[in-house]
Amino acid sequence: MSALASLLFRGEQRISALDAGDRGLAYGDGLFETALVHDGLVVWWPAHLARLAEGAARLRIPMPDAAWLGSQLAAFVAQAPARAVLKLMLTRGAGGRGYASPDAVEPTLVLSLHAAPAPMATPLTLRWCDTRLAIQPALAGLKHLNRLEQVLARAEWRDPAIHEGLMLDTDGQVGCATAANVFALVDGRWLTPPVQRLGVAGVARAWVLANEPAAAEAGLTPAQVESADALFLCNAVRGILPVGRLGDRSWAPHPALAALQRRLGRSEPAFDPGS
C-alpha cells in the first residue's frame, strides 16, 4: 500500500529524498511508530511518543524536539481522511559506511499517511509460524527497524483466510503475532508474554495492562495458548481483535472479551466497533 502523503526531514530541515547512505537503510538503525489517525487526531499519541523516546534513548538517537514534532505532525495529519494510518520512522541519519555512529548525528524523520486498512473480519483465524523470534534483551520492547523475522514469518502463508500468525521464541515460548501482541485468558487472567527478552511493547498492549485489572505479563507456552478460555490480538491500528481459531482449536465469543472491547471503545472512540 503506497503512501497518501509523505514528508522527510534531516534534523528539522525538510528534504526531498532519502540519502542512499541513510543508516536506517544500511543497518535498520532506527525506530518506527504506526498509529491510527481518527478525525484528525493521532490515537494514543502520548504513548507512541513515549515509546519512541524510550527507543531513541536506548539506541542513543537524538529525539526531535517535542514541540516541533507536535506541530509538524498536527499539520501533517490535518490532511488525513477521517480514518487513516500514520507511520513515523526516525533513523540515525546519513552515515556512510561502517557501524560506528558519525560524531554529529542528524536524524532522519519520515512521516507518511496511509489509507486505513480494511477491517479484519473477526473473530480471527490464526496459524503458528515456523519462524522463531530470537532472544535479544538489548532490543526487546523497541519498535526498531530490524524486522526481518516478522517479514519471514508473514511470508509463510498467503491464504487470505488466515489473518495472522503467532510466533514462538527460540526457547519455544509464545512471543507475539507478526504485527500484534497476544493475550490469553488463563485461569481468569489475561496473560501476555513479557517484552524484556524479545517482542515489541505494544501501545494497545500497554492500554490493556493498564486498564484491565485481570491482565498481567506472564510467560506462555503454546499449550497454554491453545487451552486458553479466550484469546485476542491487539495493536494500535486495529485495537482488540478476538481470535476464533488457531490451528485445530476454535473459540466461541467470550463475554469477558466483549466487555473489554466495549471498555476500549468507550476509552478510545476510534476503536468503538459501532463507530
Add this chain to the structure above:
Amino acid sequence: MSALASLLFRGEQRISALDAGDRGLAYGDGLFETALVHDGLVVWWPAHLARLAEGAARLRIPMPDAAWLGSQLAAFVAQAPARAVLKLMLTRGAGGRGYASPDAVEPTLVLSLHAAPAPMATPLTLRWCDTRLAIQPALAGLKHLNRLEQVLARAEWRDPAIHEGLMLDTDGQVGCATAANVFALVDGRWLTPPVQRLGVAGVARAWVLANEPAAAEAGLTPAQVESADALFLCNAVRGILPVGRLGDRSWAPHPALAALQRRLGRSEPAFDPGS
C-alpha cells in the same frame, strides 16, 4: 564516510532517489555486500555474488540478472580510484506498510563507492563487547540489513586505540567481531565459530577455510580465545588482521599467521602487505 559515487535502480531501471517506503528502510528487508576494489576490479567478486544470491534465495528477493549486474558493476567501478570500497545493497523494494511482501517485487539495488579506509595499525587491539548476538538460524550466515546488534556493539567504545570488539552470543559462545570474522589458533588448528545459528559467512573467512588446511569451524569459548596461541580477524576489505591484544592478553607475532598472510597476498595481490 560519504560515498564517492552512488547509483540506484528499481529493477533494471535507474532511479534518482530511494522511495521513502522502501522495505530496506522500513524493515531492513534486504542484503548487502562490501568489497574491496583494487585496480578497477572487485576483489573476490564471485564469492560476494554467490553469497548475495544465497541470501536472496533464502529471503526470496529476486536476484538481478547476473550479466546485467556484471556490466553495471564493471562500468561503475571503472571510475574508482586505485583502491576503494564497493558497497552493494539489494532490498525487496518499495512496499508501503505491512510485513507482507507485495505480489510483484521490484527490488531496489544501490551501488556506492567509498574511499578505501586507512589501514589499521596491526597487530590489532580488541575488546570484549557487552552487546550479545542473538541466536537466529533463519538469518544466520546472511549479510542482511538488520544490523542493530553491530551498531550497539560498536557504540560501546570510542577510544581510537581499540580497533575492534569481539561479540559473544546469548549462550556465551564467541561469535565474531562487529565487522569481521575471527580465527583462533587452538592446538595447532585455526578455529572459527560456525555461522549456522548467528553471524555472517564472511568472504575472507571462506577463503581461509578453503585455503588453510589447518582451518576449521568449531565453537569457541571466550577462555579458548584468550588462551589461543594466535588470533586474527578477517574481512573482505582488510584481508587478514593479526591481533596483538585482547583485554589483558597480548600475543607476539606468530609465524603461522605470517605465513597465512603471505599466502593470501600471493592469492589476492590486493591483500599483499607490500602492495
